[in-house]
Amino acid sequence: MKVRFCIALFIIPAITFSQEITVKGNVVDPIRGKQLKSKIVYKSYPTGSISKTFNDSTFTFGIFGSSKYQVTAEADGYMPRTIIVDPKEAVNKVINRDIELTSLGGTIVLNHLIFTMGRATINPKSFDELDEVVAMMKENTKVVIQLEGHTDNQGNADANIKLSQQRVDAVQKYITSKGISKSRVKTKAFGGSQPIATENTEEARAKNRRVEMRVLKE
Numbered sequence: 001m002k003v004r005f006c007i008a009l010f011i012i013p014a015i016t017f018s019q020e021i022t023v024k025g026n027v028v029d030p031i032r033g034k035q036l037k038s039k040i041v042y043k044s045y046p047t048g049s050i051s052k053t054f055n056d057s058t059f060t061f062g063i064f065g066s067s068k069y070q071v072t073a074e075a076d077g078y079m080p081r082t083i084i085v086d087p088k089e090a091v092n093k094v095i096n097r098d099i100e101l102t103s104l105g106g107t108i109v110l111n112h113l114i115f116t117m118g119r120a121t122i123n124p125k126s127f128d129e130l131d132e133v134v135a136m137m138k139e140n141t142k143v144v145i146q147l148e149g150h151t152d153n154q155g156n157a158d159a160n161i162k163l164s165q166q167r168v169d170a171v172q173k174y175i176t177s178k179g180i181s182k183s184r185v186k187t188k189a190f191g192g193s194q195p196i197a198t199e200n201t202e203e204a205r206a207k208n209r210r211v212e213m214r215v216l217k218e
Contacts, residue, residue, distance in 0.1 A: 153192030
């Protein structure tokens with residue numbers, strides 16, 4: 001008599017547990033070197049299904065999963081600013097991001113805005129920073145901004161004006177493609193007439209090739 005043995009194999013699915021990530025930072029005036037008590041709003045991005053508002057100069061909150069969050073800070077006499085945090089940025093389950101506010105009347109340099117050399121094509125690496133501008137404008141629906149384009153002072157002055165105008169137009173097009181009315185995004189081109197660095201070096205010229213954002217109306 002033959003005896004047959006049946007061995008059943010049970011495959012146990014792997015269980016992934018979401019770990020909490022802590023987001024924390026300060027709201028600061030980098031020029032005066034001080035923290036600013038502000039209205040701080042954080043919400044899940046882009047849906048806003050989770051949201052909280054409080055007043056302080058610091059912020060700390062926990063997030064789970066892979067969803068991004070936006071944090072907006074507003075203070076009297078300052079331009080509002082929004083950052084977007086991604087769980088992928090976490091180091092040891094912590095994301096540290098400060099929010100720097102600029103006084104009204106001043107400008108914010110879009111430091112991570114990159115163009116193809118000599119052209120008005122925006123590098124995709126720039127989209128995260130532009131998405132923060134979009135999120136700020138959606139959070140503050142009355143804000144009107146002006147994008148101000150600058151080049152270095154090398155080459156033909158008229159060509160530099162044209163290039164700086166093409167670049168701010170490209171940024172305007174990106175922002176309005178995300179649902180912001182064109183009437184809220186003005187543009188102005190300066191070419192190489194307003195350098196912020198005057199040294200005759202490539203580093204100085206790179207600083208002068210920039211787009212700045214000015215809040216015209218809150």
